[in-house]
Amino acid sequence: MSNGPNRILDDFAKLLTDAAGAAQGVRNEVETAFRAQAERILNSMDVVQREEFEAVREMAIKARAENKKLAARLVEIEASLAQSGKKSSRKTASDS
Known part of the structure; x- marks a missing residue:
């Protein structure tokens, strides 16, 4: 079992890792939404x-x-x- 300052640092590192994973998920969602919107716009413009x-x-x-x-x-x-x-x-x- 971790004690004192080490446990706080371990929890903080875990929090940062989870936040980075969540940020990556948000990034993927934004990219997917952007590509879908761009594809819709290009299709409406009859671009080959x-x-x-x-x-x-x-x-x-x-x-x-x-x-x-x-x-x-x-x-x-x-x-x-x-x-x-x-x-x-x-x-x-x-x-x-």
Whole structure:
């Protein structure tokens, strides 16, 4: 059994430990309430979530790459058609 000043110090240390635990609990409650409120505000503002933004960004990157491929292919096809047209016009000119 503790006696005199040691018991008072032990009780005081226990009180401080309990107070620190209670303060931590209050902090957790405040953080949880703040996050919930922030989430409600962001949802009402129709702010896009990061995951959705990243998904759409990846889709845009892929679409740009595909557009570049298609543009290059179109240039090749147009060049091929132009070559075919020149050959056809030479044949008709020589046939006349």
